[in-house]
Amino acid sequence: MTVVAFDFDGTLSDSEMTVLLGDRCGVADDMAEITERAMNDEIGYAESLRERAALLEGLSEDDARDAFDEVELREGAADLIAELNDAGVTTAILTGGFERGVATALEREGVSVDHIVSNRLPMEDGESEATASDTASGDQPRALTGDVEGPLIEGTKDDALEDLADDVGVSLAETxxxxxxxxxxxxxxxxxxxxxxxxxxxxEPACDVVVTSMEEAREVLDEEAVLESA
Incomplete structure (x- = not known):
């Protein structure tokens, strides 16, 4: 059995969660600049994520929920995930983004993956954006603390991928x-x-192959017989 692990923002989705959140409090341009520097390896990812989360301090729970509702899978992503699942492939999303946005996008398309490893934005009362329920009538509105928590702040995706491979019983060479x-x-x-x-x-130098659409990604996986692994 093969493990296929996807990044989310910029890969499965053309949304950038921190930018969507930043739109709600007027810091989207600052978010985009920090994100671009991190993705080009100009600053450390953990530093960039903490800087972006800090800009969101005070964003209301309702605004955060509305931002996550805007996260969408890119064209062809849901079909590819479904085909991998049907082939018996273990599918995973490893993202420095946030669990709530990933879950929302998957639910909208009616697909699921076997594993999601992601980060969370805590609310003032200690609950996270991924699990917090709607604010009850009459309760004090909650807001993001400006912190971020989760396994992929300081943790790296190679360790996450190795853990998944061990759980499934395959080598990294099969991922x-x-x-x-x-x-x-x-x-x-x-x-x-x-x-x-x-x-x-x-x-790009670390990539065996480069694609620009989910259909191209599917073609590569088909050529490599990943879709025939069941």
């Missing part, structure tokens, strides 16, 4: 990684097949 930015480099460098999805210049 596939698909990503576009500098924080994807660790998993692209260790995967048996690394697919760059319109990768940043600093990332």
């Amino acid at each position: 596939v990684a698909v990503g576009d930015g500098a924080n994807d480099l660790p998993m692209l460098e260790v995967a048996g097949l690394s697919i760059g999805f319109d990768p940043k210049p600093a990332v």
Whole structure:
């Protein structure tokens, strides 16, 4: 059985979650600038993520929910995930983005993956954006703290991919990684097949193949017999 691990923002989705959140509090341009620097490996990913989360301090729960509702899968992504699932491939999303946005986008398309490894934005009362319920009538409105938590802040995607491979019982040489930015480099460098999805210049040298659409990604997986792994 093969493991196929996707990045989310910029890969499965052409949305950038922190920018969508930043739109709600007037800091989208600052978010985009920090994101671009991180994806080009100009600043460390953990530093960039903390800087972006700090800009969101005070964003209301309602506004955060509305931003996550805007996250969408790119064309062809849902079909590819479904085909991989049907083929018995273990599918995973490894993202420095946020669990709530990933879940919302998948639910909208009616697809699922076997594993999601992601980060979270905590609310003032200690709950995260991924699990918080609607604010009850009469309760004090909640807001983001400006912090971020989760396994892929300091943790890297190569370790996450290795853990998944161990769980499934395959070697790293049997895994596939698909990503576009500098924080994807660790998993692209260790995967048996690394697919760059319109990768940043600093990332492209680590890719075995480069694609610019989900259909092209599907063709690569088909050629490599990944879709016949069941």
